[in-house]
Amino acid sequence: MHTLAQLEAGALQGITRLQLAAGLTAFPEAIYTLADSLEILDLSNNALSELPADLHRLTNLRVIFCSNNRFRRLPEALGACPKLEMIGFKSNQIEEVPAGALPEQTRWLILTDNRVASLPERLGMLKRLQKLMLAGNQLTALPASLRQCHHLELLRISANLLTSFPDVVLDLPRLCWLAFAGNPFCESHSEHGEFPQVSMEDLQIHDVLGQGASGVISRGSWKRNIHGFSDEVAVKVFKGEVTSDGYPLDELEACLSLGQHPNLVTPLARMHSAGHAGLVMELIPADYRNLGQPPSLASCTRDTFTAGQSFRIQTLSRFIEQMQSVASHLQEHSISHGDLYAHNVLVNDEGHVLFGDFGAASRYHFLAKYQREGIAQIEARALTCFIEDMLGLCPEEDKGTTEYQRLLARVSG
Incomplete structure (x- = not known):
């Protein structure tokens, strides 16, 4: 992480990556002093709502991240940047994506957790597009031109307002990783009564084993083990907010719908904790x-x-x-x-x-x-x-x- 003071003092000359999170409400003019070297610009976690029209002065800029800001419109200034190929504007308030905001050389576009209701047909002109992250928006359809994105390999369209499965994705010859749960066309979740329901009060939570976008996994042991499970278990408490992949409850639904397999972690019970859903699973041995x-x-x-x-x-x-x-x-x-x-x-x-x-x-x-x-x-x-x-x-x-x-x-x- 860099500071605005360092930037304005000229202490960052020659750097290729700049990361500033300082409550910014305006784009710092001093960033242009790095135009000859800057390739990655991370302005996430500020209070920005627009970018300057002459952003193209950053002639070597390849990557820009502006997550957790206040943008309501994807800036058209992005489209004029000659080398820009990775764009990340997660968790803003973006409602509009102008066609001119999408550089033709775009490979990676992240618009997760915004308010986007439609995308321009220009999307199909992004022939190099490989990763498209759109979970947590208000899309009711995908542009027909998407089928022209022959290099698209990863697509996230979960947690939108799609009323039917978008057949256009079936025409993408290289698509390998697709997420689409949490849309109106999807069936509602099952009750999964075959799994017992337990409470957080039934468990003693110990050290955190790991955490990701959807929740936190901890090691747990039973205070009250009335179901005869192993003494030690893994406990995942799901967060409520949308992730880059979709809704955490869709992850829970998939885990409970799969049945048992020797190469899958076995779910044991459903759990509720302070309004959040949870899952009790077999504890993975430490040698994995x-x-x-x-x-x-x-x-x-x-x-x-x-x-x-x-x-x-x-x-x-x-x-x-x-x-x-x-x-x-x-x-x-x-x-x-x-x-x-x-x-x-x-x-x-x-x-x-x-x-x-x-x-x-x-x-x-x-x-x-x-x-x-x-x-x-x-x-x-x-x-x-x-x-x-x-x-x-x-x-x-x-x-x-x-x-x-x-x-x-x-x-x-």
């Missing part, structure tokens, strides 16, 4: 670790991995076999995961896989057959990307094996 890391600005939609990370082909093949089994289980239950990535996979030294994070999951059993088949095909592409990533972790000495060649033929065919 993340297989991958989330995408970076550079990789956009593809996972990243630790430098030097590798596995023998036998282990990689086992990872893939287990994920294929999970994917089949999801399809049997008509649930699209929407986020089938290695960074949502945990593995242990024995090569066992646990797959999780259902924040982008969507049920689709109520859709027409061609729509169900199209969604299954989208999920299959995500699995192919996972296999490609796994083969990228294979050491050179195993690339001549029959098993490596078999898996390679699957993704290249």
Whole structure:
């Protein structure tokens, strides 16, 4: 994080990334002193409502983030920036997206948690668009031109006002990660009476194990264990607000609808806590670790991995076999995961896989057959990307094996 004082004193000359959060109500003119070097500008968590018309003076600007501000209209000044390709305006009050605000070279557009009711047909001219985040808006339809975005790989349209499934997404040849739950066309949630209901008062909450956009997961133990569960469990308390993937309650619905599988964390009970929904699950043993890391600005939609990370082909093949089994289980239950990535996979030294994070999951059993088949095909592409990533972790000495060649033929065919 930088300060406005540093910027105005000239202490930041030559930097490529600037991050300012200082209650700004106006764009600091001193930012233009960085025009020769600045590539990433993060003005999130301020009180801005507009950007200057001459923003294009930042000739090397590639990425701009303005989340948690007061914009009501996506600034048209963005469209004139010659190198701008990543735009993030999450959690503003944006109602209008002018066609002129979208640079033709856009690869990444985030408008999550705004008030957008429609998008311009110009969206189809963004031939490089790979990631489009639109959850938590007021969209009633998607522009027909979206089918021209042949490079679009990740799309979030959950928690909008869509009255029917947007068939245009089925025409996107590279779409792998789709989330659409929480729209009027979706069926209402089940009561899931097969799971017992417990109270936070039944549990002792210990250390936090992790937290994400949808909630906080903690280790818990029972004060009153009347259902005969394990003494120690994991407890997830869902937040109420919309996330980048959609509504937390849709994640809860997916978790409770899936049934049991050896590569999924087993849900045990529903829980309510201070007005928030919760889920009690089996506790994951401490020897499990993340297989991958989330995408970076550079990789956009593809996972990243630790430098030097590798596995023998036998282990990689086992990872893939287990994920294929999970994917089949999801399809049997008509649930699209929407986020089938290695960074949502945990593995242990024995090569066992646990797959999780259902924040982008969507049920689709109520859709027409061609729509169900199209969604299954989208999920299959995500699995192919996972296999490609796994083969990228294979050491050179195993690339001549029959098993490596078999898996390679699957993704290249």
